[in-house]
Amino acid sequence: MNTPKSFQEIILRLQTYWAEQGCAILQPYDMEVGAGTFHPATTLRALGSKPWAAAYVQPSRRPTDGRYGENPNRLQHYYQYQVLIKPSPPNLQELYLGSLKAIGIDMAFHDIRFVEDDWESPTLGAWGLGWEVWCDGMEVSQFTYFQQVGGHDCHPISGELTYGLERLAMYVLGVDHVMDMPFNDPSAPIPLTYGDIFKQTEEEYARWNFDVANTDVLLRQFEEAEAECQNILAQDHIDPKTGKRIIMVHPAYDQCIKASHMFNLLDARGVISVTERQAYIGRVRTLATKCADAFVQTAAAGVV
Amino acid sequence: MADLLIELFSEEIPAGLQAPAAENLKKLMTNGMVEAGLTYASAAAFHTPRRLTLAVEGLLDSSPTVQEERKGPKVGAPEKAIQGFLRGAGLTLGDLETRDDKKGQVYFAKITKPGRPAAEIVAEVLEATIRNFPWPKSMRWGTGSLRWVRPLQSILCLLSNEAETQIVPLELDGIAAGHTTKGHRFMAPDAFTVTGFDDYETKLKRAKVVLRADERSAAIWQEATNQAFALGQTVVEDAGLLVEVSGLVEWPVVLLGQIDDDFLDLPPEVLKTSMKEHQKFFSVSNPKTGRIERFVTVANIETADQGATILKGNQKVLAARLADAKFFWENDLREAKAGMIKWQVSLENVTFHNKLGSQSARIKRIAAMARALAPVVGADADVAEQAALVAKADLSSEMVYEFPELQGLMGRYYALEAGMGVDIAAACEEHYSPLGPSDDVPTAPTSVAVALADKLDTLTGFWAINEKPTGSKDPFALRRAALGVIRLIMKNQLTLPLSALLTPADAGAGSADLLGFFQDRLKGFLRDQGIRHDVIDACISMPGNDNLALLAKRAQALQATLATDDGENLIQGFKRANNILSQAEEKDSVEYSYGADVKFAESDAEIALFEALDAADAQIKPAMAVEDFSTAMAAMAQLRGPIDVFFDAVKINADSAMIRRNRLNLLSRIRTTCLSVADLSKLEG
Numbered sequence: 008m009n010t011p012k013s014f015q016e017i018i019l020r021l022q023t024y025w026a027e028q029g030c031a032i033l034q035p036y037d038m039e040v041g042a043g044t045f046h047p048a049t050t051l052r053a054l055g056s057k058p059w060a061a062a063y064v065q066p067s068r069r070p071t072d073g074r075y076g077e078n079p080n081r082l083q084h085y086y087q088y089q090v091l092i093k094p095s096p097p098n099l100q101e102l103y104l105g106s107l108k109a110i111g112i113d114m115a116f117h118d119i120r121f122v123e124d125d126w127e128s129p130t131l132g133a134w135g136l137g138w139e140v141w142c143d144g145m146e147v148s149q150f151t152y153f154q155q156v157g158g159h160d161c162h163p164i165s166g167e168l169t170y171g172l173e174r175l176a177m178y179v180l181g182v183d184h185v186m187d188m189p190f191n192d193p194s195a196p197i198p199l200t201y202g203d204i205f206k207q208t209e210e211e212y213a214r215w216n217f218d219v220a221n222t223d224v225l226l227r228q229f230e231e232a233e234a235e236c237q238n239i240l241a242q243d244h245i246d247p248k249t250g251k252r253i254i255m256v257h258p259a260y261d262q263c264i265k266a267s268h269m270f271n272l273l274d275a276r277g278v279i280s281v282t283e284r285q286a287y288i289g290r291v292r293t294l295a296t297k298c299a300d301a302f303v304q305t306a307a308a309g310v311v
Numbered sequence: 312m313a314d315l316l317i318e319l320f321s322e323e324i325p326a327g328l329q330a331p332a333a334e335n336l337k338k339l340m341t342n343g344m345v346e347a348g349l350t351y352a353s354a355a356a357f358h359t360p361r362r363l364t365l366a367v368e369g370l371l372d373s374s375p376t377v378q379e380e381r382k383g384p385k386v387g388a389p390e391k392a393i394q395g396f397l398r399g400a401g402l403t404l405g406d407l408e409t410r411d412d413k414k415g416q417v418y419f420a421k422i423t424k425p426g427r428p429a430a431e432i433v434a435e436v437l438e439a440t441i442r443n444f445p446w447p448k449s450m451r452w453g454t455g456s457l458r459w460v461r462p463l464q465s466i467l468c469l470l471s472n473e474a475e476t477q478i479v480p481l482e483l484d485g486i487a488a489g490h491t492t493k494g495h496r497f498m499a500p501d502a503f504t505v506t507g508f509d510d511y512e513t514k515l516k517r518a519k520v521v522l523r524a525d526e527r528s529a530a531i532w533q534e535a536t537n538q539a540f541a542l543g544q545t546v547v548e549d550a551g552l553l554v555e556v557s558g559l560v561e562w563p564v565v566l567l568g569q570i571d572d573d574f575l576d577l578p579p580e581v582l583k584t585s586m587k588e589h590q591k592f593f594s595v596s597n598p599k600t601g602r603i604e605r606f607v608t609v610a611n612i613e614t615a616d617q618g619a620t621i622l623k624g625n626q627k628v629l630a631a632r633l634a635d636a637k638f639f640w641e642n643d644l645r646e647a648k649a650g651m652i653k654w655q656v657s658l659e660n661v662t663f664h665n666k667l668g669s670q671s672a673r674i675k676r677i678a679a680m681a682r683a684l685a686p687v688v689g690a691d692a693d694v695a696e697q698a699a700l701v702a703k704a705d706l707s708s709e710m711v712y713e714f715p716e717l718q719g720l721m722g723r724y725y726a727l728e729a730g731m732g733v734d735i736a737a738a739c740e741e742h743y744s745p746l747g748p749s750d751d752v753p754t755a756p757t758s759v760a761v762a763l764a765d766k767l768d769t770l771t772g773f774w775a776i777n778e779k780p781t782g783s784k785d786p787f788a789l790r791r792a793a794l795g796v797i798r799l800i801m802k803n804q805l806t807l808p809l810s811a812l813l814t815p816a817d818a819g820a821g822s823a824d825l826l827g828f829f830q831d832r833l834k835g836f837l838r839d840q841g842i843r844h845d846v847i848d849a850c851i852s853m854p855g856n857d858n859l860a861l862l863a864k865r866a867q868a869l870q871a872t873l874a875t876d877d878g879e880n881l882i883q884g885f886k887r888a889n890n891i892l893s894q895a896e897e898k899d900s901v902e903y904s905y906g907a908d909v910k911f912a913e914s915d916a917e918i919a920l921f922e923a924l925d926a927a928d929a930q931i932k933p934a935m936a937v938e939d940f941s942t943a944m945a946a947m948a949q950l951r952g953p954i955d956v957f958f959d960a961v962k963i964n965a966d967s968a969m970i971r972r973n974r975l976n977l978l979s980r981i982r983t984t985c986l987s988v989a990d991l992s993k994l995e996g
Contacts, residue, residue, distance in 0.1 A: 078635075096453070100322055116620045118610040120560075121322070122323075123325035123326065136450040144625035144628045152452050152461075163453060163454040164451050183627070
């Protein structure tokens with residue numbers, strides 16, 4: 008397998024590889040999230056008995072990680088590649104290693120290691136066991152067998168793979184600074200680097216995230232999202248207009264995602280104290296748990 | 312006799328869990344087999360990241376046949392009872408014997424439990440072992456219900472004797488036991504079959520797997536030190552890291568790399584911590600400069616380019632990590648230069664404990680106490696207060712946020728950067744000490760003041776909110792804090808009455824209790840130094856027992872006195888005097904405490920004792936006044952001779968009531984003089 012030439016080629020190869028393994032290739036979720044795990048295709052679909060196999064790119068935002076585009080590896084907006092297969096197949100490690108090969112990592116020359124990592128998301132009320140996968144000492148992926156999501160025991164168990172795309176691509180492409188990484192083919196008529204596309208936005212967001220974002224507005228939006236989520240889930244399962252049983256899990260879950268992002272922004276603004284932090288995380292977890300409670304009552308969770 | 316080989320092959324097991332799991336496998340299997348009658352000669356367990364292996368030698372081919380005799384009902388007992396007994400024994404009436412018993416004839420059953428083949432027992436015990444394995448955290452996978460630390464992929468279970476080798480028949484949630492395993496994940500991934508342990512270990516090595524963890528760690532250390540030596544450098548020892556790293560590889564390949572020059576100015580502790588925590592690298596230092604200039608990483612694979620690609624990758628990752636550390640360091644230095652005010656302010660928002668307020672409030676209390684303690688420890692009050700105010704400022708720094716274990720140490724660097732004196736900087740680092748029994752005790756006065764104040768505030772605070780240690784539970788490490796105070800006092804020979812310091816405004820009766828807590832710790836501390844527990848008790852009863860250095864000094868002097876011939880005999884003399892006196896006082900209902908007069912003395916022995924007591928008192932009083940216990944006790948020990956002679960020559964219960972009273976009062980003088988040194992009545996023997 009020849010070495011890819013650009014960031015996007017790595018993404019395209021992952022898409023092709025996981026499509027060949029039978030995954031549905033989904034598109035990114037259209038909301039601000041902190042990680043690919045927040046996509047309902049992972050969080051909600053890890054629940055219930057229905058088999059599932061999906062892969063997708065997810066733009067992710069972590070306001071506190073902003074470095075004005077100056078740090079070679081840290082960004083407040085970055086991409087994750089996410090795979091979720093339920094039930095986890097017995098050869099998931101081999102499938103995963105196949106994906107590394109597909110993007111040009113030759114196992115004969117690299118040191119791939121599965122290093123213990125107990126994954127936990129206090130905001131999602133989720134935990135699992137697995138590993139950080141290291142390539143030559145660098146964490147290139149997280150590999151998790153979900154045990155619990157939204158407070159519910161998973162059955163069957165999903166296997167989740169999360170690739171930090173920039174870091175992985177920088178390594179494969181031999182680039183030292185993320186902003187120097189070729190986004191498209193460097194021999195294209197208009198070659199674009201990662202920096203051409205994102206250097207300015209990193210600066211803009213870093214300034215806004217850290218110093219300008221109106222904390223009163225953020226706080227209000229957090230509370231509105233929280234209230235709306237609760238309101239949606241409190242509705243009667245039977246829609247009075249159509250007479251159908253419609254549990255509005257996904258609209259409610261959108262509000263949970265929104266609250267979580269507002270919390271991250273407030274955190275970056277430095278207005279949340281250590282004690283308050285736990286309380287906010289607990290409030291988001293309550294929403295996530297309620298959404299999970301609702302999801303397991305629906306057809307998508309295998310309820311007939 | 313048979314040999315047993317078991318391998319539980321799984322996805323990668325966390326490094327720290329491998330060794331205890333191998334031990335548990337051995338324990339559960341051997342206990343289970345022995346319980347079922349299957350004894351063995353020896354057993355050994357092994358572990359790699361992907362396998363737990365057990366080899367048992369000299370196992371019985373089957374459990375022995377057991378004869379059991381069971382007593383049944385009386386002959387002629389109700390039919391129901393007899394039938395029940397037969398059912399339980401699995402026999403018919405004809406199989407039973409009848410024997411004479413005290414109360415007549417009774418049925419006896421002889422039951423033969425035939426031995427069972429080893430394979431059957433092994434299969435049962437192994438299944439139970441896997442299903443009930445005590446993993447600290449386990450998981451399910453796929454659609455199954457089996458739990459293991461990570462997905463269990465295959466089971467190898469072979470039983471072999473001179474005649475044959477057989478696979479133990481066992482199937483667990485779709486995993487059938489077999490006689491195959493796999494080699495190294497990348498270098499020899501194919502499955503192969505094995506016939507027994509020796510064959511297994513040999514073939515594994517051929518398949519690039521070193522089965523024994525100690526062999527892997529020895530190889531790593533040997534190779535790392537060799538490579539460093541060739542460059543005139545030394546690998547910084549880290550036993551814990553060595554164990555961890557050897558649990559991450561099946562085929563260790565040691566690679567030595569260089570740290571970019573850009574990062575060599577970072578504090579060596581930061582380099583070391585960052586490399587260890589994030590990358591599991593060993594640090595390699597240059598003995599000439601004392602700096603850490605290189606690292607050792609351990610790969611799990613041999614490559615055609617001798618690890619060049621791997622090393623390059625690792626170096627790149629390290630550079631990114633250290634760039635982060637450097638970013639924190641430079642930001643922190645900027646903040647430090649500005650006087651660390653922002654850090655101190657931000658600690659107002661950090662809760663120390665919800666009932667004890669913020670870190671900032673705590674620091675202010677510590678500062679006030681450090682100021683008060685300063686004269687006692689020989690520190691300048693302003694300096695001690697200032698040191699306490701900044702000692703924990705680094706908790707707000709970016710570096711300590713990233714690496715909490717660098718607290719204090721970073722504080723020292725930052726205090727120096729802020730232009731504070733070396734004594735304040737040292738206090739930042741040292742005020743947490745002593746942490747454990749092997750940790751050094753600070754001696755610089757400023758450090759001592761802050762270290763004492765920090766620990767005393769913790770103790771009085773948690774005592775006041777009634778969060779005391781109970782049994783094995785001591786979540787706030789209060790025992791360690793109290794022992795730290797004791798070691799600080801002892802090491803620095805501080806005269807520090809604790810009572811005044813232990814009375815928090817709102818503690819009520821708590822402070823006496825806390826003093827007792829200290830004295831208990833002190834007992835342990837002195838016991839470890841070889842001081843007898845009764846000697847400690849004899850000294851704790853004395854006034855000034857809240858002054859721990861004094862208490863220890865007294866105990867040491869007493870122990871030394873008891874070690875002399877005079878001292879030991881004096882105690883006997885004292886006890887004799889005390890017993891006679893106490894009995895007389897009880898009988899007469901009076902206290903003989905005053906008025907012994909030499910003019911009523913009849914014998915030379917009696918007169919000599921008066922003189923000896925006068926001489927001893929003349930020495931003891933001034934010695935005690937300056938807490939010179941050795942002199943006081945030596946003087947006391949001088950009484951031994953006169954007391955012995957007195958008891959030999961003089962009858963206390965003289966016929967004359969007046970003489971008797973005078974002699975009892977003389978005994979009282981012995982008691983008073985001796986008790987002024989320590990409560991000798993608490994001594995044993």
